[in-house]
Amino acid sequence: MKEDLAIGVDIGGGSVKAGLFNRQGKELDKSVLKTNSELSNARFLEIIENTISPLLHDNQILGIGIGSPGPLDSETGHLLSSANLPLLKNVPISKTIQNHFSLPVYYENDANCAALGEFHFGESDSYDSVLVLTLGTGVGGGFVEKGRLFSGYKGNGIEIGHMTSVIGGAICGCGQKGCIESYFSTKGFINRYTEKTGVQLNNAEEFFNLVRSGDSEAKTILDFGILCLAETVRSAIHLLNPEGVVFVGGITESWDLFGTDLTNQIRSKIFPVLNERLKIRVGKNLAGSLGAASLVFSKGKRGSNE
């Protein structure tokens, strides 16, 4: 008997990455193509097709899962626009890829894929429910309850990065003020540091190196970010009551600088009945393509985006 396989596609800032996975999450093959900011809808769709094609061996492939940053419409399977690929507009990803390969296609925002990947392949599968936060360029979130992804309206559920942390606070990329993304993400740390010092950092690593070296401005910004994130996670926990809260994404590479403090603050602020059961931990940083593939495994043989 052949094994069930799935293709997962991770549409990132500068590339499209695809992987062929079995149900154990083992990557059997992979493929990567670069993207650039000049791409039209048609050329972008071709690149996705060309990334997937080499993985279509004679195998039992159940379907194709695709994850990308939003804004997207997971119901119709359209990418509405992209910060990194500015010429794209209302790209019919699901339908095009489905027609091209005659396979079911499932499309969700990347944080939702990460949450589902964490549930299936990241040690959270025994949890009744898990809230996953992606801490990277921005802040994303996903929630899986009893194995079911809470996708929200057109895939916009659990946009934890745009929960308000500080009323009237720092301006966010979304146009509003005080979102947690402005206080605990690569963009947030860089912008807060420039505000305080005039110095422009290039990435989160530089920021955390400053913290490690004893830079008091960086430390103050991180401490306030931890407080903001703890309060935001508290609010989310009081709504959703997850059994597990898992942090993933590039910023968790510096977990040693904030993980214990963040965990303790969250625990000290939530209802005892929820705290007793709650597990808080840093995740495995699974490949985005595996998260996308888990859309396929979790949806089995039902129709696209159902």
Next chain:
Amino acid sequence: MKEDLAIGVDIGGGSVKAGLFNRQGKELDKSVLKTNSELSNARFLEIIENTISPLLHDNQILGIGIGSPGPLDSETGHLLSSANLPLLKNVPISKTIQNHFSLPVYYENDANCAALGEFHFGESDSYDSVLVLTLGTGVGGGFVEKGRLFSGYKGNGIEIGHMTSVIGGAICGCGQKGCIESYFSTKGFINRYTEKTGVQLNNAEEFFNLVRSGDSEAKTILDFGILCLAETVRSAIHLLNPEGVVFVGGITESWDLFGTDLTNQIRSKIFPVLNERLKIRVGKNLAGSLGAASLVFSKGKRGSNE
């Protein structure tokens, strides 16, 4: 053919109210008994039984729904403790009432009952999902998606009153700081007014009368409360993506003083894709007993608390 009926029981601050309802939400009979702060577990359970007994006509009663403030454990059907009935501890409500009447019993916190009542009887039944906020002594919340109540862990879901609105802000009854309940509830308005003026108000009506009479301190407190509530509702919308947000509870009697401003602020702060679909309105303030009865109608003939 007899019609399907349900008994709903609303355990409030100073009384137990029960109603016999048909599927259209019409109250066919009702019964009320007072409670007092001296009650033991056993006496309290007797009062609940005695409130229900007169409603048990020879009819097709599907079950008994019960709502009370928390903390409770909806899975085991225990009221853990009560702010108004201090001698109560770990009261086995579901099991006792179920054994006494040989009927299925469903027990949830009162805000969850209100949300379910609003969905079934409050003009929200066409919504894909509805978030209900109860604005009264405190702030409660409930979320119904595709007809299903999001109960959370042991009934603790959607505790919107204890989302953090102001980091390091006013102390809340829960022991933490800055909860929205401290800024937009009867307790919140009274405490904030005393803080500012030294004057002790007795109820929300007095507070809103001051606003109406042009009291600038009261107006400032209300305006800040509106801002806080708008930001908190924004955060909840970005997580849950409800189609409807409905405000109920005693404070909505003064909706004319804050409803338009609150609605406009929420709409100005949320993602356009969510705003386009969203309905925001004040609810009907259905009886708590009807909300509790809707637990029965929504669960049909399944087992207690399943």
